[in-house]
Amino acid sequence: MAFGSLRARLLLLLAAVFAILVVTDVYQALERRRSDTHYIVDGLQAQARLIAEQQGDAVRRTESFLEFMTASLNASRLAADPACASKLQAYIRDDEYLANVFFADLNGRVICEARLTTSPVSVRDRAYYLSAFKTPSVVAGEPVFGRMSGRWVLPFARRYLNANGEIGGVLVVALDLGWVSQTLKDATPSNGVFRSLVTSKGIVLAHQPDPNKWIGRDASGFPGFKKLLALNGDGTAEASARETHDGIPKIYTFVPFAKTNNDTIYLWQGFPKEIATAKANNQFQSALELVGVLVLASFFLAWFGGYHLLVRPIEAVVQAARRIAGGDLNARTGLSHSSHEIGQLAGAFDTMAGQVARIDVLTGLPNLRSFEASLASLLDDATRQHARIAVIRLQIREFDHIVGAHGLAHSVDVSRLAGQRLQRVVGNAGILARVGDGNFAGAFPAVRDAIQAIRLVENIQAVEREPIDIGGLSVTIKMCFGVSFFPEDGRSADDLLQSAGMALNLAHKSAISDLLFYEQEMNARQLKRIKRPVEMRQAIEEQSFELHYQPQQALNTGRLVGVEALVRWNHAEEGQISPAEFIGLAEESGLIIPLGDWILQRAVTQLAEWRSAHPALSNLVMAVNISAIQLACPDFQDKLVRLLAQSGLPPGNLELEITESVLMSASSEPEKIVRQLKDVGVLLSIDDFGTGYSSLSYLKHLAADKLKIDKSFVDNVISDPDDMAIVEATIAMAHKLGLAVIAEGVESAGQADELERLGCDQIQGYLLSKPMPAGPALEFLCKALNETDKK
Incomplete structure (x- = not known):
């Protein structure tokens, strides 16, 4: 019997009382x-x-x-x-x-x-x-x-x-x-x-x-x-x-x-x-016998009487609390709200349970459950009146950053103050509820078209102009919005919230607009986003991925010096899918680990086979992109060493392309990662150079072999003096640091000539060839090398 139970505590209290009586009798x-x-x-x-x-x-x-x-x-x-x-x-x-x-x-x-x-x-x-x-x-x-x-x-x-x-x-x-x-x-x-x-x-x-x-x-x-x-x-x-x-x-x-x-x-x-x-x-014996009789009688009454008078009512409160914790917000004690202590406890609990079922404790706004019930009632009225209703989802963009930078306690303050200010702006125009951390939802019967919705959002955005004080710091928030309309975007509260949520997610990711209206295509994209990881896992198992290879050429000799391995997905229904559509999902789902391992293994094995069959390709370098999640794996270096040993490919023929942002996110010590990779003997290329925030600062400390100039600078290198200046400065700086420079996305001879004039070492792009499967790529490489040797 655990002494945490009420009956046990009551018995313990009685035992203490009778112990005092016994001690008194002994003393007397x-x-x-x-x-x-x-x-x-x-x-x-x-x-x-x-x-x-x-x-x-x-x-x-x-x-x-x-x-x-x-x-x-x-x-x-x-x-x-x-x-x-x-x-x-x-x-x-x-x-x-x-x-x-x-x-x-x-x-x-x-x-x-x-x-x-x-x-x-x-x-x-x-x-x-x-x-x-x-x-x-x-x-x-x-x-x-x-x-x-x-x-x-x-x-x-x-x-x-x-x-x-x-x-x-x-x-x-x-x-x-x-x-x-x-x-x-x-x-x-x-x-x-x-x-x-x-x-x-x-x-x-x-x-x-x-x-x-x-x-x-x-x-x-x-x-x-x-x-x-x-x-x-x-x-x-x-x-x-x-x-x-x-x-x-x-x-x-x-x-x-x-x-x-x-x-x-x-x-x-x-x-x-x-x-x-x-x-x-x-x-003394007579007194002890009397105390013994009293103890037995009292314990009997306390055990059975205490259960009916005290324990059972408390258990009713406990059970109601557990049901609420389990999601049953309609749970109540079922006890009389009388004036005695247990009745007062039951009354206070039932009142609190009612508030919990309807009110968000942090902001005082309705919670999601209450909002859905109110929205369902509004939809019934709108159905009878053949009216439209706007449902708006709101999200604080920087909320995760606020949590990370200022702590959970301050982020709670942000949610609370933002909710209060939003309610002040909305007023009686609709129903506003808090539905998550930094997330709100509103239903507005008076907003019946996009113009009215935009005006309402503009009024709400006034909240953004009022800084929020948290812990002595002034924080300015920015929100994004997703809007759906009844009845075209959904006929139930769940459907409308889901539709507005899809629009909100896209608005949150958008760099153009903070407000998006739901469209039917969003649903299809959302379903595709849900299905993609499952299809990718199956594709990895069935080896539905393949590598294409894009040549890289040295400008001063015109000789092909390497290829970059680029993954393609041969979907059974949709055909070939671009990496832009699935690499991000692979990283989010964790599938980038098995996929990245397969890409690296296939690229290394492919080059080893080419070199074995064609000695002219012995100096060819295979470039492979590596993700931040791969780099963060503790056994990445060991797997790389084993792969090179098994394939027989010299480490100097493998070039790992790592973007600066990937390197920064993979570890707090990027120099250590680079040093470990260099210890293996592979080459290291900094991809998309110039698009990060601290490229110059970190470049000085990273023992890289090559810089890759991003296509966005190459596109206008002839027509835009600023881009030309950036490319020229980058090439000069890299050469000063002893790094080779390769430009990607070269599509014209004019771009190639300008890059050569600026001192660029290598180029890659459609000017040479689009990415090709292994067979055509090998044929292209052998032919190009033969032609180069004849010159």
Whole structure:
């Protein structure tokens, strides 16, 4: 599914919305998890601190008791009192925190205790006992397993003095840690939560659940205990599955419980993370399920509802646009032009389509389709009224030049401004339309004869006198016109436009008149122009072309020095056709390549055969005309080399005639082309010299061998002093440059004599002979050479 479609984009938009919802749910779930975790942690820590405060109260009472008893001789008297044990029992009876109270003498022997034991007990090895002798203050000992109480206790000790002021022994109060176990048991739920009382050395003093399993164990190796030490026993930490003894991720809290001289006791609590996240996870899952249902429902509605409400109307607009692009200018959306967005779009599109069907966007004039419809309506009226109507086609002559010189954008400006000015001139006299680039057409019911048409054209030509500004440049346009009349030149809009178009094409090519009226002969010529390329292709395949050869003579010796190969077309129906009628068409159609290759191949082969059969012709030169299209072919030089090699003709016996205009149009580097041809060894002749624009400039740089003076100068070389001067100057200039000169179209002895007087080297024309087929040409050459040799 391509995300360029409307439905896909709608689904993508919905997906983005629901993605935001999911992200929001995830964020809220994470916040709830954090909140729930903090709530549980805060509760556990509050309970732990409450327990620690209870322990602190017990410790303070114990310290006060010890200070009171040892501050005077109370402890010494009580230790010696026979009722010592019963008094101590009375003291601890109502205090659940006390495990035992006893006196130890200087040897560590217990001499009086609240918990009566059957055997003597010594505390001489206890650290708290030994520490008490070192300081007059109360000593808080490390937790120990009581020898008299049989449970874990926290001992507090202080030395006491006798009547002589000497140390009489040590009074010890053992705080029972069993109450902590019971408190932990009462406060610990059975959902994976644990609470443990542990020393900084890792000894477990109390634990819930499973106290018997844990009390007394060393937990210093547990990863959780290391987190306790890292937090100095106060704070919260998370433990992964690898950091817990049972492989369940947990959250730990640590609270200081009690501090002794050499140790600290902590209350270590932990609970599975899932307890804190369960509620949030359930809520998140429910939210995701709801979002999933909404996604499916929304996507379903967007897919099917979106198609009917949005996609199908848009598709109607797209289909209408495609039909218009395909040429169906009557295509419309078929949608209601309501006030909502799609209705407005459909209305705007249908309005635009109507304008496109009728109006040329560039000029605002009717387009060809609209013009044909309007013209058809005018023809119906004219038919009923037996009236004539003039159809005029107009074309800007220099339009292609404007495109090439100024660019397409400026040429568009020319069309637009010209159309506006033409419409201003035509006004209501007729219908004017733009039918192509630089092309316009008009239908004029009031113009009913040639005189009126000429007057209208003269009015339109006023546009030519107004320069058009394009990009800061002033351009003057010139137009040509073709006119046809209803009903004699056509009875339909197509026929009349075609007839006017034929006249326009001829006017465009004409150097005499900008206005031509349609004639029946034009149609025949147009049909012939269409048929000619097809017939030429067939003629090439069937070898219906042949070469005629016209001799060339050296004036100073009278000897024939060469022939020019001239192509003729032997048409099956029309007889022999002059090159003037088909060479131009051959170049336009591209047939000049196969035709030119055949001409060159036939001429070279013919001369090679003549030379082989008649040694007297060994110095004869074959001149062949080459077109610009042939020269532009990248493989022309290679083909020429192969042809010479295959025929055996020396390159010096082949002369290629190239007009200056051909040389200029074939390449931007004419010197390079000439150099390549000279490298082959052939001779090069510049044909029709003097008719180009830059002959003198380029002649200086071209390594040609010969100049051919055009027939137009030869015709009047005797009678026209200007032509004679031009010919004389050309001959002198050529000789200065080391070039031979040949004059074509010589028809009289007087012309030949004048040319010889002016220094011309060679002549060619009807004075010697008209172009002849190969057989008569060979006979003529042999005869002429024999006669020359006899002289």
